[in-house]
Amino acid sequence: MTWCRSMRRRPGVGLAAPQIGIPLKIIVLEDIKEYIAQAPEEENKAQDRRPFDLLVILNPKLKKKGNKTALFFEGCLSVNGYSAMVERFLEVEVNGLGRDGKPIKVDACGWQARILQHECDHLEGTLYVDKMVKRTFRTVENLDLPLANGCPKQGVR
Numbered sequence: 001m002t003w004c005r006s007m008r009r010r011p012g013v014g015l016a017a018p019q020i021g022i023p024l025k026i027i028v029l030e031d032i033k034e035y036i037a038q039a040p041e042e043e044n045k046a047q048d049r050r051p052f053d054l055l056v057i058l059n060p061k062l063k064k065k066g067n068k069t070a071l072f073f074e075g076c077l078s079v080n081g082y083s084a085m086v087e088r089f090l091e092v093e094v095n096g097l098g099r100d101g102k103p104i105k106v107d108a109c110g111w112q113a114r115i116l117q118h119e120c121d122h123l124e125g126t127l128y129v130d131k132m133v134k135r136t137f138r139t140v141e142n143l144d145l146p147l148a149n150g151c152p153k154q155g156v157r
């Protein structure tokens with residue numbers, strides 16, 4: 001699929017078809033050692049971020065598993081250069097069709113669960129900025145600056 005290249009070129013860990021003008025419910029996601037190695041190890045651990053192979057999901061249906069959530073900074077290729085904290089479910093299940101048209105089910109937790117929620121939101125026209133903790137919105141250059149007063153702490157809740 002050529003538009004997996006759009007995701008890799010940026011590079012991002014996920015992309016939804018509407019982001020590149022394709023009006024279909026398709027998401028692609030992938031996280032690899034090389035990207036993960038760019039972040040501090042303790043951050044990856046806190047976010048439960050581990051590599052996984054390319055996933056292509058057609059007509060994904062997302063369901064939360066449990067009520068645990070995690071609050072971390074995330075970004076988006078469609079809101080390039082910015083980041084904000086977003087609360088996401090810690091564990092989700094996604095059912096859909098794979099690139100071969102056969103049913104697939106993905107059980108995800110941690111960072112992969114966050115990516116799936118972010119990408120499925122795109123299919124409904126929702127961006128992370130619609131769900132973010134507004135006072136944490138910042139440029140990526142300012143990512144490490146302290147949080148404003150009254151902001152919740154990052155982590156699993």
Ligand SMILES: [Zn+2]
Pocket residue numbers: 075076077078118122
């Ligand atoms: Zn996005």
